[in-house]
Amino acid sequence: MSNEAILHESHSHDHAGDHHAHEHHEQHFFSKYIFSQDHKMIAKQFLITGIIWAVIGALMSVFFRLQLGFPDKTFPIMEKLLGEWAKGGKLNPEFYYALVTMHGTILVFFVLTAGLSGTFANLLIPFQIGARDMASPFMNMLSYWFFFVAGVFMFVSLFVQTGPASGGWTTYPPLSALKEASMGSGLGMDLWLISMSLFVVSSLLGGLNYISTILNMRTKGMTMTRLPLTIWALFFTAVLGVLSFPVLFSGFVLLIFDRNFGTSFYLSEIFIGGKALPNVGGSPILYQHLFWFLGHPEVYIIMLPGMGIASEILSTNSRKPIFGYFAMIISLVGITVLAFVVWAHHMFVTGMSPFLGSIFVLLTLLIAVPSAVKVFNWLTTIWRGNIRFTVPMMFALGFVSLFISGGLTGIFLGNSALDIHLHDTYFVVAHFHIVMGVSAFFGMFAGIYHWYPKMFGRFMNSRLGYLHFFLTIIGAYLIFWPMHYEGIAGMPRRYYDYSAWESFKQFTSLNSFISVVVIVVFFAQLIFVFNFFASIFKGRKVTTQNPWGSTTLEWTTPIRPGHGNWEGDIPEVYRWPYDYKDDGNGNDFVPQTTPLKPGEESH
Amino acid sequence: MSVFITVALIVLVLMIVYQIAQASEYAASMRNDSKTREQSTNQIMAWLLVGFFVMGMIGIVYCHNILKDKLLPVSASLQGEAYDFMFKVTIIVTGIVFFITHVLLFWFAFKYKGTGSKSSFFFAHNNKLELLWTTVPAIVMAILVAIGLRNWMNVTSEAPADANVIEIVGKQFNWIIRYPGKDNVLGKRNYKNINDANNVLGLDKNDPANADDIISQSGEMHLVVNKPVKLIIGSRDVIHDVGLPHFRLKMDAVPGITTTMWFTPKVTSAQMKLNTNNPNFVYEISCDQMCGKGHYSMRGTIIVETQEEYDKWLASQAAYLAPPAAAKSTEVVKTDSTKAITMK
Ligand code: HEM
Ligand SMILES: [Cu+2]
Numbered sequence A: 001m002s003n004e005a006i007l008h009e010s011h012s013h014d015h016a017g018d019h020h021a022h023e024h025h026e027q028h029f030f031s032k033y034i035f036s037q038d039h040k041m042i043a044k045q046f047l048i049t050g051i052i053w054a055v056i057g058a059l060m061s062v063f064f065r066l067q068l069g070f071p072d073k074t075f076p077i078m079e080k081l082l083g084e085w086a087k088g089g090k091l092n093p094e095f096y097y098a099l100v101t102m103h104g105t106i107l108v109f110f111v112l113t114a115g116l117s118g119t120f121a122n123l124l125i126p127f128q129i130g131a132r133d134m135a136s137p138f139m140n141m142l143s144y145w146f147f148f149v150a151g152v153f154m155f156v157s158l159f160v161q162t163g164p165a166s167g168g169w170t171t172y173p174p175l176s177a178l179k180e181a182s183m184g185s186g187l188g189m190d191l192w193l194i195s196m197s198l199f200v201v202s203s204l205l206g207g208l209n210y211i212s213t214i215l216n217m218r219t220k221g222m223t224m225t226r227l228p229l230t231i232w233a234l235f236f237t238a239v240l241g242v243l244s245f246p247v248l249f250s251g252f253v254l255l256i257f258d259r260n261f262g263t264s265f266y267l268s269e270i271f272i273g274g275k276a277l278p279n280v281g282g283s284p285i286l287y288q289h290l291f292w293f294l295g296h297p298e299v300y301i302i303m304l305p306g307m308g309i310a311s312e313i314l315s316t317n318s319r320k321p322i323f324g325y326f327a328m329i330i331s332l333v334g335i336t337v338l339a340f341v342v343w344a345h346h347m348f349v350t351g352m353s354p355f356l357g358s359i360f361v362l363l364t365l366l367i368a369v370p371s372a373v374k375v376f377n378w379l380t381t382i383w384r385g386n387i388r389f390t391v392p393m394m395f396a397l398g399f400v401s402l403f404i405s406g407g408l409t410g411i412f413l414g415n416s417a418l419d420i421h422l423h424d425t426y427f428v429v430a431h432f433h434i435v436m437g438v439s440a441f442f443g444m445f446a447g448i449y450h451w452y453p454k455m456f457g458r459f460m461n462s463r464l465g466y467l468h469f470f471l472t473i474i475g476a477y478l479i480f481w482p483m484h485y486e487g488i489a490g491m492p493r494r495y496y497d498y499s500a501w502e503s504f505k506q507f508t509s510l511n512s513f514i515s516v517v518v519i520v521v522f523f524a525q526l527i528f529v530f531n532f533f534a535s536i537f538k539g540r541k542v543t544t545q546n547p548w549g550s551t552t553l554e555w556t557t558p559i560r561p562g563h564g565n566w567e568g569d570i571p572e573v574y575r576w577p578y579d580y581k582d583d584g585n586g587n588d589f590v591p592q593t594t595p596l597k598p599g600e601e602s603h
Numbered sequence B: 001m002s003v004f005i006t007v008a009l010i011v012l013v014l015m016i017v018y019q020i021a022q023a024s025e026y027a028a029s030m031r032n033d034s035k036t037r038e039q040s041t042n043q044i045m046a047w048l049l050v051g052f053f054v055m056g057m058i059g060i061v062y063c064h065n066i067l068k069d070k071l072l073p074v075s076a077s078l079q080g081e082a083y084d085f086m087f088k089v090t091i092i093v094t095g096i097v098f099f100i101t102h103v104l105l106f107w108f109a110f111k112y113k114g115t116g117s118k119s120s121f122f123f124a125h126n127n128k129l130e131l132l133w134t135t136v137p138a139i140v141m142a143i144l145v146a147i148g149l150r151n152w153m154n155v156t157s158e159a160p161a162d163a164n165v166i167e168i169v170g171k172q173f174n175w176i177i178r179y180p181g182k183d184n185v186l187g188k189r190n191y192k193n194i195n196d197a198n199n200v201l202g203l204d205k206n207d208p209a210n211a212d213d214i215i216s217q218s219g220e221m222h223l224v225v226n227k228p229v230k231l232i233i234g235s236r237d238v239i240h241d242v243g244l245p246h247f248r249l250k251m252d253a254v255p256g257i258t259t260t261m262w263f264t265p266k267v268t269s270a271q272m273k274l275n276t277n278n279p280n281f282v283y284e285i286s287c288d289q290m291c292g293k294g295h296y297s298m299r300g301t302i303i304v305e306t307q308e309e310y311d312k313w314l315a316s317q318a319a320y321l322a323p324p325a326a327a328k329s330t331e332v333v334k335t336d337s338t339k340a341i342t343m344k
């Protein structure tokens, strides 16, 4: 690629790169750590911000699980932390719903979208395609700061008097449009909308950058078919985001208009707060179409990076090429395309045309096919491998297990004739927490443990890593597996208390059990968080350039790469990224930078 | 203060745990070279994964045993029978896939753990395999879609002409139920006429069809066993959802839009009490769409009874728009006003 030469020139490394640590010592603190335009630093910013949000979001779930598990008990500590909202140590229903809403919004958007794509797209794209930075480092920096400001708005909304938004993370109008309908639909909802709009801007800035970087800035020899699957996955993640976030944004704009300027896009024939509203002719269902047109691709925005990371880590640690590289790419294409045409499976029971429903059933179950292909390819990848059970490998295996479990329940929900009973019950909660919540988290954890040495030049403690793995996977299954039963019994989601219901109160003891496990799992995550931060300063130092014996380009950079990543020229690429085979010198892998041997066939 | 101490304590414990873990990692790296260390880790982890798998499978069986009795009784609607069958088919299909893929996952992980002496098998692609596991899932999906769409067509088809028609309207946070009365026609209503004191549904007083309509605000719906019923579903304020778990159905209640759903109840409430051995058994209507702070308490009930019982009950109900002298509330039943209406 021609840009390689240009980039290289602009960095003019006239002093041989032996003291890389000093190369940028003149960088100011602000431009290095705060308004950094270095993709590696931005990745860390996304990651650390994501971790902080994850702790906040998880703590919220502990609070509302206490209510669900022990509806007749009081917890004075909650009053200490939440004040008014938990008077006498018991959550008030209004705030219960606010917590559920914030938990969903924070984890879906701030943690598993920004925290996950933001971290790994920024870290891996330049590293693995062989570029010195993103196409536009400035836009990249803006992307982080828009995200940051979105976070500030969301955080502030927690402290307003009427409380944060409380209509669920999907914020369906009219509930979210009318102040009379719920306390959270006041100022809290305005802040939610502002925050989410900024978030959309951040995603678009990031996404466009990722796409143009991948398409234009690959190093010499790095053809698209030599890209690691992480990059392919991140590429399609960005495509999904760029095409669907604007639609969500338009949905928000109409909602803002309905809330503030008297329009009736979503409102019709409503009697509330003792009076009939003038709005007629709107349709609340329109919002749901706009929301889910992003909402469904969004779940794959969350899933794909994990898929890419898992592919990479399974292959590296099995010391075996990923099985079916092209099939993996084609299935990513399939998922990406289909992800745009299944959104209405979230709306089977809104009264939409049954015929339209049938089409969405067909398309939805179709998406299970590329998902299945991926699973079988992962299984074949570890088959007859020489598996190293590193911590990231454990998480990658856990990822596969969870993806299977959660994907299979999608087959129930995608079939409208079954969804008509399961919709909005705990079955859905179990489905998406396993497949999107926990599975995507496992992809993220795998990636963090795997690339931590590249990010910080140190290792995380592996003993705690294994402990974290087992506590989390056991806990996750204990929490979410039994929830399927509650859902099959018809137990609705988003209920504050079930004790008045003859049909659902038999699950009281199960709910207590789940809540106890939630607390244990929460503390298990603190082990991770502590391990993460402590290892930045105290972790075992990385002493070799390529500690995992990987083939990809990031491991050809110095142990602590400076701005620009490579000291000298950007290396050239000669082969695909999965040549895990005998290189003839006693190594079981051949880096992408090794030229083909005479007579060796390229993949 | 106590919060601060708790946090400090947690951090302290984590610090100690981290130190111990670091020390043990360093100690291990002193004792053995990295190869031996790696292999012993592989051994331990492979066994732990197998342990996890075995315990997991036992856990699944155990979980099923303690929860299976807490599930719903057999479907109380005819339509639900097809539902239960289809659910079973899907459970079996997905269960088989779940089991096979998990056996493979954990078996491969165990069998191919790195021992230091082996090397891996270079196996990068095989089109036959890809074709196999593209087509087989596609065929299985096609079968499930076929069963699903057949059932879907059935539940969403037009209600039979002789179906009872009942309207159910959601509002924050209860259900209002309207019966068409003798003329079997639900009169027109307009949300602008709504008045919580005497016209909760905004009935149009000029529409004669409204004169005999009966409204119940207690959230109790009466249905006739073995007689199809068509629900006309609406909402006064935000989106709600009529959830009928025992009948395996639900449908959103959307302001500004009328939705419908029909089914045939097949077990009376009395019979269900016997079937489930639960004298308190009651069919419940759960609101299944987040609708505000009282969402969790938006409960309705259904009484399925024989035609005679139904007729008797219906006869005891007053029309909502009673002549001026009569009572407005249906809670207080005035027999004479009912008569006045039925005579018309
Ligand atoms: C085999 C593929 C899948 C199918 C067929 C499928 C199908 C469905 C269906 C039909 C629903 C709607 C259920 C309802 O509300 O009644 C649903 C909900 C959901 N699914 Fe999936 N799904 C699949 C995979 C995934 C994946 C991979 C993710 C995430 C990474 C995911 C995340 C979600 C989420 C977040 C919801 C719930 C949203 C909400 O209502 O709050 N699903 N899924
Ligand atoms: Cu979806």
Ligand SMILES: [Cu+2]
Pocket: B239, B240, B241, B287, B288, B289, B290, B291, B292, B294, B295, B296, B298
């Ligand atoms: Cu509700």
